[in-house]
Amino acid sequence: EPEVTQTPSHQVTQMGQEVILRCVPISNHLYFYWYRQILGQKVEFLVSFYNNEISEKSEIFDDQFSVERPDGSNFTLKIRSTKLEDSAMYFCASSGASGRARTDTQYFGPGTRLTVL
Amino acid sequence: GDSVTQMEGPVTLSEEAFLTINCTYTATGYPSLFWYVQYPGEGLQLLLKATKADDKGSNKGFEATYRKETTSFHLEKGSVQVSDSAVYFCALTSGNTGKLIFGQGTTLQVKP
Numbered sequence: 001e002p003e004v005t006q007t008p009s010h011q012v013t014q015m016g017q018e019v020i021l022r023c024v025p026i027s028n029h030l031y032f033y034w035y036r037q038i039l040g041q042k043v044e045f046l047v048s049f050y051n052n053e054i055s056e057k058s059e060i061f062d063d064q065f066s067v068e069r070p071d072g073s074n075f076t077l078k079i080r081s082t083k084l085e086d087s088a089m090y091f092c093a094s095s096g097a098s099g100r101a102r103t104d105t106q107y108f109g110p111g112t113r114l115t116v117l
Numbered sequence: 118g119d120s121v122t123q124m125e126g127p128v129t130l131s132e133e134a135f136l137t138i139n140c141t142y143t144a145t146g147y148p149s150l151f152w153y154v155q156y157p158g159e160g161l162q163l164l165l166k167a168t169k170a171d172d173k174g175s176n177k178g179f180e181a182t183y184r185k186e187t188t189s190f191h192l193e194k195g196s197v198q199v200s201d202s203a204v205y206f207c208a209l210t211s212g213n214t215g216k217l218i219f220g221q222g223t224t225l226q227v228k229p
Contacts, residue, residue: 031215043161043206043219056214091160095215103149103168103210106217110160 002026004109012115021077021112023092030096032075036088082116119144119211123220138192140207148209150190155204197227
């Protein structure tokens with residue numbers, strides 16, 4: 001069964017460093033998402049990506065964040081200068097084999113735990 | 118904006134007990150509704166979904182009915198097992214991009 005994969009599973013970084021979190025969505029999906037979950041809190045939407053551009057972003061997704069789909073298979077989230085409060089689990093998701101974003105199921109990857117020291 | 122509210126946890130039940138986890142929502146338009154489950158140390162897995170009013174989603178003995186009149190999507194299971202112990206998230210799609218808005222999650226602990 002196709003699945004979303006994410007690497008690394010755990011990333012430790014120093015405050016101010018850049019990190020890139022990588023995701024491989026399900027191959028025939030059209031919509032891609034990043035979410036984060038701070039420990040013990042709810043899952044929060046960061047950004048959605050469709051047709052090689054950002055379709056929506058949340059207030060959390062400021063200028064320090066960027067996303068890219070560099071080669072048609074990977075989908076990356078970059079944080080330019082990490083802060084302590086960026087420590088969280090980051091989930092990638094994909095959906096939209098049928099092209100209906102509102103009703104299609106989003107399939108989530110296992111997450112990358114980011115720890116900023 | 119759109120939002121989802123779940124009952125506070127943790128919910129602790131004995132094996133074979135009946136489970137209800139309440140979920141209510143506020144949304145403009147006609148969202149799709151989902152329940153996701155997160156087992157310890159794992160990511161989010163879709164449990165069930167409903168895309169329009171009065172639809173019932175079901176999977177692995179769990180059920181939830183999309184109730185537009187009460188803006189609810191309560192999760193139920195007739196007989197829980199220890200293996201059902203996990204965190205359950207209610208969610209809806211918001212807007213045209215399909216972004217998910219999640220509730221705060223409800224931890225279920227099932228004891229033998």
